[in-house]
Amino acid sequence: MKKKPRLGFLGLGWIGTQRMQAVAESGRAEIVALADPSREALKRAAVPQAQRFQSLAPLLKLDLDGLVIATPSALHAEQSIAALEQKIAVFCQKPLGRTAAEVAKIIETARQSDVLLGIDLSYRFTQAVAAICEAANSGALGRLYAANLVFHNAYGPDKKWFYDAPLSGGGCVIDLGTHLVDLALLLMKSPMHGVSSRLFRGGEPIAPAKTRCEVEDFAIARLDFASGATAQIACSWNLNAGQDAVIEASFYGERGGASLRNLKGSFCDFTTELFQGTSRRMLAEPPDAWGPRALLDWVDRLAAGARFDCEVNSAIEVAKVIDAIYQSR
Ligand SMILES: NC(=O)c1ccc[n+]([C@@H]2O[C@H](COP(=O)([O-])OP(=O)(O)OC[C@H]3O[C@@H](n4cnc5c(N)ncnc54)[C@H](O)[C@@H]3O)[C@@H](O)[C@H]2O)c1
Structure with missing residues (x-):
C-alpha cells in the first residue's frame, strides 16, 4: 500500500x-x-x-x-x-x-x-468511552450487571429523509440507538438473551405491525444478556428534554460504576466519572476532538x-x- x-x-x-x-x-x-x-x-x-x-x-x-x-x-x-x-x-x-x-x-x-x-x-473513539473501557478492563468495576444508556436529541434531524422509513431504516432507534447498543455490547461482552421495547411517535405507542413504517421518535428498550446482566436504553428525537441533548452511558458492577454524561446539553463534550459507593472521581473530561x-x-x-x-x-x-x-x- x-x-x-x-x-x-x-x-x-x-x-x-x-x-x-x-x-x-x-x-x-x-x-x-x-x-x-x-x-x-x-x-x-x-x-x-x-x-x-x-x-x-x-x-x-x-x-x-x-x-x-x-x-x-x-x-x-x-x-x-x-x-x-x-x-x-x-x-x-x-x-x-x-x-x-x-x-x-x-x-x-x-x-x-x-x-x-x-x-x-464515533462514540467508541471518545476519551470518555475509552475511560469506561479502561475502568472495566482494570477490574475496578468488577463484574458488570447493569447499564443505563440514553441519547435524546432534542432537535431531531433536520433532513426529510430521516423521517422517511425506506430511506432511514427507522427513527431514533436506528439513528441514535445504534450507538447505545454498540456501547452496551462492547462493555457487557455477553451474547443477548432477550430484548423488549416500547416505541412511540408523537407521544402515541406505535402498533407492532407498523414497525419501521412509522418512524419512531421515542423508544425505550431493555436488553437482557446471557450473563444475567441487563441494560436499559432510551433514545428520542424532539423530546422536551430541557436542553439540546441528554447523553449518558453508565455501567454498574459489583465493585464500582463508571458513567459518561454530556456537559450542559452538548453533543460533543463528555465527562466520565468512576463511582465507588457514594464517592466519585473524574476519569475523562473535555476538551476531546473525537469526531x-x-x-x-x-x-x-x-x-x-x-x-x-x-x-x-x-x-x-x-x-x-x-x-x-x-x-x-
Ligand atoms: N457517526 C455518527 O455519529 C453520525 C452522525 C451523523 C450522521 N451519521 C450518518 O451519516 C449519514 C448521513 O447523514 P447526514 O446527516 O450527513 O445526512 P445529509 O442529508 O446531510 O447528507 C447526505 C448526503 O448524501 C447525498 N446523497 C443522496 N443520495 C446520494 C447518492 N445516491 N450518492 C451520493 N450521495 C448521495 C445528499 O445529496 C447529501 O449531500 C446517515 O447514515 C447518518 O445516520 C452518522
Whole structure:
C-alpha cells in the first residue's frame, strides 16, 4: 500500500463534509474524488484538486484505495457492496445497513474481497468511552450487571429523509440507538438473551405491525444478556428534554460504576466519572476532538496495509439487537 491512501468521498452532506475536511486537514490521505447528486454540495467542498461526480459509478473506475460513505442510510448497503466488490476498502457512516441481513451481506462481501471495512461508530473513539473501557478492563468495576444508556436529541434531524422509513431504516432507534447498543455490547461482552421495547411517535405507542413504517421518535428498550446482566436504553428525537441533548452511558458492577454524561446539553463534550459507593472521581473530561477519530484510525490502518478485520462482525450483533427492538413488541 502507498503511504497516503487514495480516497473518494460519497455523500457530502452534514457529516460527509465534516469528515472530508478532517481528512484533508490531517494530510494523511489523498482526496482524489467526490460524489454527490447535489451540485451545491460538490461546489462547497473545499478540496480543489478532487474530481467531482454526481454518482458512485465513475468513482469506482479511479483506482481508489478507499471510499468514505456518508449518504442516507438506505444507500449504505448497495454502495458499500459495489465498492467492496471492486476491492476498494470502505468506511461507512452508521448504520452500516438497515437490518442485520444487510449488515451481514456487506461484511461478507468485505471478507470475500479481503478489504478493510470500517464504520463510523464515533462514540467508541471518545476519551470518555475509552475511560469506561479502561475502568472495566482494570477490574475496578468488577463484574458488570447493569447499564443505563440514553441519547435524546432534542432537535431531531433536520433532513426529510430521516423521517422517511425506506430511506432511514427507522427513527431514533436506528439513528441514535445504534450507538447505545454498540456501547452496551462492547462493555457487557455477553451474547443477548432477550430484548423488549416500547416505541412511540408523537407521544402515541406505535402498533407492532407498523414497525419501521412509522418512524419512531421515542423508544425505550431493555436488553437482557446471557450473563444475567441487563441494560436499559432510551433514545428520542424532539423530546422536551430541557436542553439540546441528554447523553449518558453508565455501567454498574459489583465493585464500582463508571458513567459518561454530556456537559450542559452538548453533543460533543463528555465527562466520565468512576463511582465507588457514594464517592466519585473524574476519569475523562473535555476538551476531546473525537469526531473524526474513527475515520482517521481507518485511514491509518489502510495506509499500513490492513485487510479485512473480523472485528467488524460486532456490527451484525448490534444490528440483530436493533432488529429485535423493532420486532419485539
Ligand atoms: N457517526 C455518527 O455519529 C453520525 C452522525 C451523523 C450522521 N451519521 C450518518 O451519516 C449519514 C448521513 O447523514 P447526514 O446527516 O450527513 O445526512 P445529509 O442529508 O446531510 O447528507 C447526505 C448526503 O448524501 C447525498 N446523497 C443522496 N443520495 C446520494 C447518492 N445516491 N450518492 C451520493 N450521495 C448521495 C445528499 O445529496 C447529501 O449531500 C446517515 O447514515 C447518518 O445516520 C452518522
